[in-house]
Amino acid sequence: MGELFRRLRYLVHRRRLEAELANDMEFHREMAARAGRRNFGNTLRLREQSREAWGWTWLDRFVLDLQYGARILARSPGFTVMAVLVLALGIGVNIAAFSLFNMVALRPLPVRDPDSLILLERRSPDSYNSEMSYPSFQFYRDHARSLAAAIAVFGVPPVQLNNDADLVKISFVTPNYFEQLGTPAALGRVLSTTLDASPSSPPVMLLSYPLWQQRFNSDPSVIGRTVRLNRKPVTIAGVLPYDFASLASQHPDVWVPIAQQPYFIDGSKVLTDFNSSTVRMWARLAPGITAKAAEQELRALTDQLRLQHPEAVWKNEALQSSPGGHAQVLHPEEWRVVVMVAVLTLLILAVSCANLGALLLARGVTRQHEIGIRLAIGANRARIFRQLCTESLLLAALGAVVGLALAWAVMRFVLAQIDAPRWITAAPDGRLLLFTVAVMFLAVIFFGFAPAWQIARSRQHKTIARQLLVTAQIAASCVLLIVSGLLVRAAQHALYTDPGFGYESTLSIDPQLAQHGFSESAASAYLQAMRARLSAIPGVRAVGLVHLPPMGHTVWRQDILIDGRRILVYPNQADADYFRTMEIPLLAGRTLQPGEQHAIVISATLARLQGHGQNPLGKLMPGSQDVVVGIVGDAHVNALNDDDAVEEYWAPQPADMPGMVLVVRTGGPAASIMPAARAISQSLAPAIFPEMRPLKGLYQDSVRHVEQLAAIVSLIGLVAVLMAGVGIIGLVAFTVSQRTRETAIRLALGSRAVPLCLALLRQFVWPVALGATLGATLAAVGSRFLRMILFGVSNLDPLAFAAAIAFLFAVVALAAVLPLRRALRLNVARALHQE
Amino acid sequence: MPMADTPKSGMPPGALPMLILRVLHSGALHGYAIAQKIHVLSSEVLAVEEGLLYPTLQKLLVKGWVTAEWGTSETGRKVRFYRLTADGRKQLKVELAGYDRITQAIQDVLRTA
Numbered sequence: 001m002g003e004l005f006r007r008l009r010y011l012v013h014r015r016r017l018e019a020e021l022a023n024d025m026e027f028h029r030e031m032a033a034r035a036g037r038r039n040f041g042n043t044l045r046l047r048e049q050s051r052e053a054w055g056w057t058w059l060d061r062f063v064l065d066l067q068y069g070a071r072i073l074a075r076s077p078g079f080t081v082m083a084v085l086v087l088a089l090g091i092g093v094n095i096a097a098f099s100l101f102n103m104v105a106l107r108p109l110p111v112r113d114p115d116s117l118i119l120l121e122r123r124s125p126d127s128y129n130s131e132m133s134y135p136s137f138q139f140y141r142d143h144a145r146s147l148a149a150a151i152a153v154f155g156v157p158p159v160q161l162n163n164d165a166d167l168v169k170i171s172f173v174t175p176n177y178f179e180q181l182g183t184p185a186a187l188g189r190v191l192s193t194t195l196d197a198s199p200s201s202p203p204v205m206l207l208s209y210p211l212w213q214q215r216f217n218s219d220p221s222v223i224g225r226t227v228r229l230n231r232k233p234v235t236i237a238g239v240l241p242y243d244f245a246s247l248a249s250q251h252p253d254v255w256v257p258i259a260q261q262p263y264f265i266d267g268s269k270v271l272t273d274f275n276s277s278t279v280r281m282w283a284r285l286a287p288g289i290t291a292k293a294a295e296q297e298l299r300a301l302t303d304q305l306r307l308q309h310p311e312a313v314w315k316n317e318a319l320q321s322s323p324g325g326h327a328q329v330l331h332p333e334e335w336r337v338v339v340m341v342a343v344l345t346l347l348i349l350a351v352s353c354a355n356l357g358a359l360l361l362a363r364g365v366t367r368q369h370e371i372g373i374r375l376a377i378g379a380n381r382a383r384i385f386r387q388l389c390t391e392s393l394l395l396a397a398l399g400a401v402v403g404l405a406l407a408w409a410v411m412r413f414v415l416a417q418i419d420a421p422r423w424i425t426a427a428p429d430g431r432l433l434l435f436t437v438a439v440m441f442l443a444v445i446f447f448g449f450a451p452a453w454q455i456a457r458s459r460q461h462k463t464i465a466r467q468l469l470v471t472a473q474i475a476a477s478c479v480l481l482i483v484s485g486l487l488v489r490a491a492q493h494a495l496y497t498d499p500g501f502g503y504e505s506t507l508s509i510d511p512q513l514a515q516h517g518f519s520e521s522a523a524s525a526y527l528q529a530m531r532a533r534l535s536a537i538p539g540v541r542a543v544g545l546v547h548l549p550p551m552g553h554t555v556w557r558q559d560i561l562i563d564g565r566r567i568l569v570y571p572n573q574a575d576a577d578y579f580r581t582m583e584i585p586l587l588a589g590r591t592l593q594p595g596e597q598h599a600i601v602i603s604a605t606l607a608r609l610q611g612h613g614q615n616p617l618g619k620l621m622p623g624s625q626d627v628v629v630g631i632v633g634d635a636h637v638n639a640l641n642d643d644d645a646v647e648e649y650w651a652p653q654p655a656d657m658p659g660m661v662l663v664v665r666t667g668g669p670a671a672s673i674m675p676a677a678r679a680i681s682q683s684l685a686p687a688i689f690p691e692m693r694p695l696k697g698l699y700q701d702s703v704r705h706v707e708q709l710a711a712i713v714s715l716i717g718l719v720a721v722l723m724a725g726v727g728i729i730g731l732v733a734f735t736v737s738q739r740t741r742e743t744a745i746r747l748a749l750g751s752r753a754v755p756l757c758l759a760l761l762r763q764f765v766w767p768v769a770l771g772a773t774l775g776a777t778l779a780a781v782g783s784r785f786l787r788m789i790l791f792g793v794s795n796l797d798p799l800a801f802a803a804a805i806a807f808l809f810a811v812v813a814l815a816a817v818l819p820l821r822r823a824l825r826l827n828v829a830r831a832l833h834q835e
Numbered sequence: 836m837p838m839a840d841t842p843k844s845g846m847p848p849g850a851l852p853m854l855i856l857r858v859l860h861s862g863a864l865h866g867y868a869i870a871q872k873i874h875v876l877s878s879e880v881l882a883v884e885e886g887l888l889y890p891t892l893q894k895l896l897v898k899g900w901v902t903a904e905w906g907t908s909e910t911g912r913k914v915r916f917y918r919l920t921a922d923g924r925k926q927l928k929v930e931l932a933g934y935d936r937i938t939q940a941i942q943d944v945l946r947t948a
Binding site: 002006007010020021024025027028030031032046047049050051053054 | 865866867870885886889890892893894896897898899903908910912913914915
């Protein structure tokens with residue numbers, strides 16, 4: 001330790017210390033001269049040897065190499081700019097992707113002790129629910145000793161503020177929410193565990209900063225003012241800060257204590273009902289407790305809860321924890337997407353590095369003279385290698401800086417476009433800088449080592465390295481093009497094919513009867529009346545009932561076993577009119593009778609999987625007592641982009657009525673009947689504010705995501721293939737210039753253009769072929785993971801593969817032919833004279 | 836480099852650091868005085884090559900066994916004096932003990948063989 005300190009001190013004071021040493025030697029020499037001795041030796045060399053004792057020689061050499069490299073690069077600005085741009089693209093894409101990942105999953109929320117926050121979700125081998133019932137939450141909160149605090153969040157459909165037409169998003173939370181996050185109020189106060197924990201406390205709410213700005217004109221006197229939410233008077237207690245960081249980046253407009261939920265939602269029983277899963281549970285780990293240990297304790301509690309309330313707990317249920325202190329909670333399923341994006345962006349880096357590597361090799365030939373001179377005056381090959389690597393490092397550093405700037409600009413743009421939480425900024429943090437440095441070194445290894453090795457050994461004329469680089473470029477571009485091809489096909493497919501159900505003029509109306517505590521009979525009566533009066537509106541073609549409406553907030557998936565194969569099923573309850581309303585065709589058998597039991601309708605794909613080519617009608621569903629009575633068309637209403645999804649439907653039972661949703665098909669635009677539907681609901685039950693959603697908009701949103709993804713990946717694939725194209729132009733041009741004499745002789749001997757070109761291009765044939773094969777294979781294997789989002793396009797879609805490869809070959813051919821023209825226009829006489 | 840490593844003055848390899856530490860034991864000296872003192876004390880058998888002295892002194896500085904400080908030479912010139920540190924004293928003891936053991940062993944071999 002002391003030694004390192006002395007060495008560092010020497011580094012800082014080296015100028016002075018070297019002067020002192022020189023003085024010592026000077027003195028020594030004077031004294032020796034007095035004593036009649038004069039052979040002190042070479043002082044410069046002695047000083048160098050003394051300096052070596054301090055162990056900083058490598059640094060001196062490195063600085064020298066850097067200076068030399070900088071001079072070399074400055075002397076050929078064209079090459080330098082080109083190389084830095086190519087690298088900046090490759091590195092920048094990686095930085096941008098990581099930056100996004102960093103913001104979402106790595107950067108801690110700016111709240112108190114974000115590391116001890118966890119999200120708890122119900123999981124069993126075949127079920128998953130991100131929400132649990134409020135009494136279950138209370139049970140866990142009161143009994144778990146490994147949790148220092150527990151927070152419940154309950155989101156409901158938008159509510160009406162005063163008489164405004166625009167509804168506001170509302171979230172009910174336990175009053176410790178803000179204290180736990182350490183969030184102060186911008187104005188007034190936040191919710192408090194002492195004031196707001198009881199149902200009998202005076203009703204209060206907090207405003208989000210944007211809502212305060214927009215609806216209340218940033219008026220500071222709103223604190224204490226009474227407004228109406230769903231016509232219930234409530235006092236504004238405070239305004240949240242502008243850059244408020246909420247759990248999972250949810251941004252409701254108003255926050256209300258959960259104890260007052262029954263006050264706002266008339267007759268609601270969700271706070272006491274073990275069977276309605278409605279709240280998300282967040283928790284803070286007790287000091288020194290790991291998430292794993294907490295899961296252990298909670299598992300024991302789940303078993304206790306099962307004894308008390310068997311109906312509220314699944315078989316083999318356990319609460320699974322995820323780190324909660326980030327902008328988004330990443331579930332295990334989502335890591336697959338992260339890995340996929342990482343692979344794609346690394347491929348881009350590979351393309352840009354291979355491109356630059358080839359460029360460096362070609363440059364190595366022109367630098368032969370310089371390297372020769374340096375070898376002749378005593379540099380060894382290791383030194384040359386080191387110098388070339390330093391030069392590459394300098395290029396990579398420049399590329400990384402430009403890439404970082406590029407990524408920063410892109411991220412700023414993206415953040416401005418999307419509705420990102422205010423506390424998130426695109427400014428790079430330590431983690432991002434570290435990543436940038438890591439990518440920079442990775443790039444140096446990718447593009448710098450092989451050429452430096454070849455050049456240092458004066459083997460830059462060997463073609464094998466160049467051919468391998470072409471192979472790598474072609475393979476990587478091929479993968480990127482195929483993936484973008486698949487996504488483009490998926491977007492097209494989603495846009496231009498029938499999703500299996502009608503969405504153009506369909507409206508879903510969710511009255512949330514269960515949350516208002518409607519009994520079976522009351523719910524039934526409301527739904528009957530709604531259906532009758534909605535049908536009477538001119539232009540309404542059909543009205544149906546369904547439990548989980550298309551593109552709804554809740555998705556229910558279940559694994560069932562058919563012949564030992566796991567199949568993901570989307571179960572639902574729907575009446576006969578639902579299929580008519582949604583225009584889902586009945587293919588065989590019949591639809592369900594009202595209230596019918598032990599009967600099931602399945603989708604065509606499920607029928608095929610289950611029936612083994614025989615008619616499944618009249619047979620039992622495996623593992624149940626339900627007889628298949630009908631087969632309907634596939635309609636992935638809640639899994640639009642997953643063509644492997646299958647559906648099954650039961651008839652709604654009387655007990656299901658409070659949870660049912662109406663779907664309405666109209667002749668004109670679905671939104672046009674919304675005022676009428678609202679008025680009907682008001683007259684039937686004034687406390688109910690149904691959530692109405694036209695399906696067309698939801699469908700378009702969902703497709704737009706795929707379109708955007710396809711556009712981004714296509715753009716990246718295009719950049720990659722253009723880079724590969726430019727790289728090939730450079731290589732062919734280089735080959736042509738290297739073989740000028742041979743070409744001239746062939747021309748002089750009367751060679752025709754075509755065989756001549758083939759001779760020049762022969763060395764590129766196998767790298768291109770091998771690269772394309774490799775790329776296609778990789779894409780075929782890797783794209784299995786894309787299946788879930790491809791809207792039913794096969795991940796081996798021949799059109800996407802063929803188009804990608806054809807495009808790649810077209811670019812390669814063009815890139816090869818352009819520089820060949822120079823060979824054919826060669827002035828034979830001059831070329832031969834020159835040599 | 837190799838030139839400096841081959842002593843022409845009969846100095847056993849590795850002995851110089853020990854000798855330097857030893858002559859500094861009685862007080863701080865400048866570089867020339869160190870060379871002179873070793874030369875004189877060895878009855879002019881050992882000559883310290885300047886090419887070896889200064890790199891060795893630097894190594895002792897790196898190890899922290901000696902420090903350098905400004906002083907005035909007997910000729911009235913400003914020059915650095917090298918002084919033994921506490922660590923250096925410890926090191927000297929270690930080296931002397933090691934050296935004694937080795938010479939004893941060599942002596943034993945020479946006497947009995």
